[in-house]
Amino acid sequence: MRKTLHLPCLLLDRHSSNADFCGREDILERLATELLPSNHIVTDSETSLRQFALCGFGGIGKTELAREFAWRYRESFDAVFWVVADEIAKLDNHFQQISLALGLENSSECKSQVVSREVVKEWLSNPREDISAPDEFVQPGQTGPEATWLLIFDNADDPMILADYWPQGSGSILITSRDPMAKSMFTRRPLGLNLAPLSKQDSITLFNHLTSVSNEPEGDAARKITDVLGGVSLAISQMAGIIRRQELTLSEFLELYANHEEHTSLYETKFDTNLITYRHSLSTVWAFEKLKPPARQLLELVSFLDPDLIGEDLLMAASIELFSDGMQFKKSNYIEARSELLHSSLLYRDEQMQQISVHRLVQDAILTTMDNEKKELMFGQVAQILWGDWPSAMPKPSKDPELPKPKSTGGRLHVARWPVCASIYPHVLRMHQLWSSIPDLAEATNLLFAKLLSEAAWYQKERGRTKHFDGFFDTALSICESSTHADQQALLADIHFCLGAIAMDASDFDASRDHKEHSLDLVSKICKELGTEDERLYLAYAELGISRIQDKRYEEGEAHLKEALRIRKALGNYIPRSGDANLGWSLLAQGKLEECNTLLLDSLAGREKALGKDDRESVRTGLILYALGNLRAAQYEWDESFQYHQRAMCHMLATVGEKDFYTANISHKVAEHFIRLHRNEEAIAMINGALDIWSVDPAAHKNEIARTTFLKGKLFEATSKAQKASIALRVACRLRKEITKEDQDSKSLTMKDFDEIVAFWAR
Missing domain, CATH: 1.25.40 (Serine Threonine Protein Phosphatase 5, Tetratricopeptide repeat)
Known part of the structure; x- marks a missing residue:
């Protein structure tokens, strides 16, 4: 059936344009010439894909220029998509949001980020206004209506990671990047420009707009200030914020600024053959020492979080938790500190989405003003906050942990936890970037962070990634292997459990077996010392049983899976799972058809009693139906086999798409x-x-x-x-x-x- 898409579709990073944007009209005209569909005539030797890259150092205004172009010309396109491109995980998340926003997938289908990426690329390469349209709706010699689109890859400082997200066909792509090589990526000739600082006139226009300068003496001071700031739009914007906040005249600001001991190192520009590099004394430009303590503390917290999307609920709760000294830091203190930073142009707030964003340069600058002791303290506190909000996939540890506990436990394969994980994951990425640069972290902090990394990597596995987990497992393992903390063994067991399951899905059966054996050894040792059996021991036996079946060691697989089921039933509230289906496979392989039949039918009945017929809780019912279909085939009951397999097909489509x-x-x-x-x-x-x-x-x-x-x-x-x-x-x-x-x-x-x-x- 024909499926009409949600067009026009506007998916930008902010819900309003920047009212303070000034200048750069020549660049905007160039972008319009290169990227607007109506301005580009395709020749036989060219591709219909239009692309352009804005390159330059941080703070020069690449992102604001791209944002202004998107808002100004949004009605020239049927769809405009803003994608933060500094991390693969963010690219995956944005492409999934595009798929949902367009209507290519609905929320029940949108399980795998890898799948969503390919679905979006397919549409971008053939941007029909509807999909699944029968050929008879298209007239001879026509290809049907095509939508026009603009895709913006922002902060693509490593443009090579765009290769897996680059569409073919028609459309417009705008890239912002510090790497000038972005101009020649995926094209035979360079398409783009190195963005220069603002002209003197544009600098003065922007500064006057932000400070409301009206008289000539102040205008002379404005020229002097913009000259010393070198046409860097971010610095101009934030100096204007300081002037507004402190209610200074420009002459007063210039006098104070000129006397600053670090003024001579304010702005230094040098060139090499490939890249413009920009260096300045950031602490001078942003005058962090002028901030009140609550605002300074809030800015320090923000520097440890993802710069693009910081939910205010998280930020406010974290601020109150971290900075309360007795009763000193309250919600009102947070609002006052936020206002000071907003008025100083150090933060941006999306009121509609209740989100805060910050420039990466500001984050880097505030970090340079913090000593190692403060960084270590803040890193540990932020790790605890993120871990405390994370809905864990792993069951409750066998041994009560010494470290803080996550929000919940035992949510493996539960899709309801995904939205919370998705909101926290970018902050885990940011913390991972900082981790190696902060020396001498406490052992407890390191291990807690390793727990968070392991859970975040498993979440990525659940969302469809099969091999690349942003280095999280590698870091978590390196932390574990050098730790003597009391929680180390339980975490190591979890990591090997995750890696074993992931390797099995990727058909790396040898690696899967090794990880699962290691996990079972660790969990068995812990449970033996405690004199208990729990969910983790059940899972460890069940996973190793899977590897034994794969290795054709069917009797051992049967024994492990029966031991797993014994433990699981002893824990109470038993509902059949995929372990029952796997045991059925083992029995089927050994020709124990009657025992297999009884097990699978009882398992199916048990799930139907607990969850209803054809439940949508997970794929587990579908796996039991699949095994029943194979059993009936082994019994030469082909019609019934076909029926079970068709039921399994319907179940998979309804649960995972x-x-x-x-x-x-x-x-x-x-x-x-x-x-x-x-x-x-x-x-x-x-x-x-x-x-x-x-x-x-x-x-x-x-x-x-x-x-x-x-x-x-x-x-x-x-x-x-x-x-x-x-x-x-x-x-x-x-x-x-x-x-x-x-x-x-x-x-x-x-x-x-x-x-x-x-x-x-x-x-």
């Missing part, structure tokens, strides 16, 4: 049924759907791609499509050779050979 790898698994299985029934067109549709899902992250799903491509080749072969069959089989065999190092041709291989290279629950 049409782009998830669980959906791809069952699509492959349903395709096998269609082939058996000679419903070949439907089989091809299912196969192609599965391959589309795997291909979103081909490096992580090479095994699955090889297997499903082999099935596709066999179907082509059976339907006398020799050329297509040859290509598909050749690709499948090449991929299998890369995985197994075995060189075999398609005639000597069977589906069983390809089944063995994927996780057993996908067979």
Whole structure:
């Protein structure tokens, strides 16, 4: 069915334009010439993609210029998207927000950030005003209506990370970056400019606008001040803020400023062959020493958080918690401190979204004024606040921890916690950037931070990332391995548990086994010392049982999973989970069909009793249905097998959507049924759907791609499509050779050979 998108769509970082923007009219005209759809005529030798990069040092005004262009010309585009591009995790989050805002996915489908990224790129490359439109709606010789769009990558200081987010086709892309190489990324000729400081006239215009200068003597002082600030828009804006806040005349400010002992180091510019570098005494420019103590404390706190989006609920709660000395710091103190910083142009506030933002240069500057002791104290306090708000995926530790506890525990795979995790994650990124630069952190602070990193990395796994976790696991492991803290063993067990599950999903079965064995050893030791059995021990046995089944050590897998279920049932309030399905796979592999049948039917009935038929709590019911379908196939009850697999398909679509790898698994299985029934067109549709899902992250799903491509080749072969069959089989065999190092041709291989290279629950 035709699906109309939400157009026009405006997704910017702020809900209003900057009323104080002045100057740069020549640059704005250049941007309009390069990026507006109506101003660009495509030749046969050019791509229809329009792009331009604004490069220059921090504070020169790149972001404000891009923001002004977006607001001024927003009606020239059907869609405008603002994407913060300094971290991969932020790029992923923004692309997911674009998918939701456009209506490409709804909230129930929007599970995997990797999938959302590809969905958005696909639309940007072919920006139809509606999707899934039948061909008969398009007239001959026409391609249907296309939407115009502007995509802004802000703060792309490492432009290479944009490669996975760069669309093809038509549209306009504007980049802001400190790296001048951004002008030549993804294009045959440089497209962009190195942004120079404001001209003298634009500097004076901006300064006069911000300070409301009206008489000639003050105008002369304004010229002197803007001269010494060198046309740096951020410095001009914030000096004007200080003048307003302290109610100084320009002459008074200039007199005070000229006498400052660090004035000579205010502004120094030097050039090299590739990059303009800008250095100045930031403490002089922003006069932090003039701030009242509450404002200074608030600014120090902000310097440890993500600069782009700081929720005021978090900021206010953290301020009251950190800076209360008895009854001194109250909510009213926070509001007063915030006002001082806003009036000084050190912070920006989005009143509609109740969010604060700060320039990265201001963060860097305030950090340079803090000694190591203060940095260590603040880092530890902020880590505690973020950890206290984090909804943990891991169960409650076996041993009561000495360190503070998170907001909640035991939320693994629970999608309801994702919005809270998403709001905290950017701050974890910022803390991770700072961690290596702060020496001598206390052991307890380091380990608490490692806990936060481990949880944040697992959250990224739940959102669809398979291999790259922003270095969080590496840092957490390095902290753990050098720690002697009482909580160290429990955290190490969690990290190995997470890495084991992640490696299994990525078909790295050897690494998965090693991590799971290590995790079980650690948890068993802790529980033995305590004389208890708990949720963590259950999970450790269940995960190792999965690896044993994958290794074809079915009896051991059965034993581990039965031990896991015994522990889980003893804890009370038992609801069947995926562990029951995995035990069913072990029994099925050993030919224990009756025991398998009883287990799976009881498990399905148990979930239906607790959660209702075809619940949407998680994919666990779908996994049980999947296993039942395979059991019925082993019993040659093909109709019932097909029914269970179709139910599993419906369940996966309803819980994780049409782009998830669980959906791809069952699509492959349903395709096998269609082939058996000679419903070949439907089989091809299912196969192609599965391959589309795997291909979103081909490096992580090479095994699955090889297997499903082999099935596709066999179907082509059976339907006398020799050329297509040859290509598909050749690709499948090449991929299998890369995985197994075995060189075999398609005639000597069977589906069983390809089944063995994927996780057993996908067979």
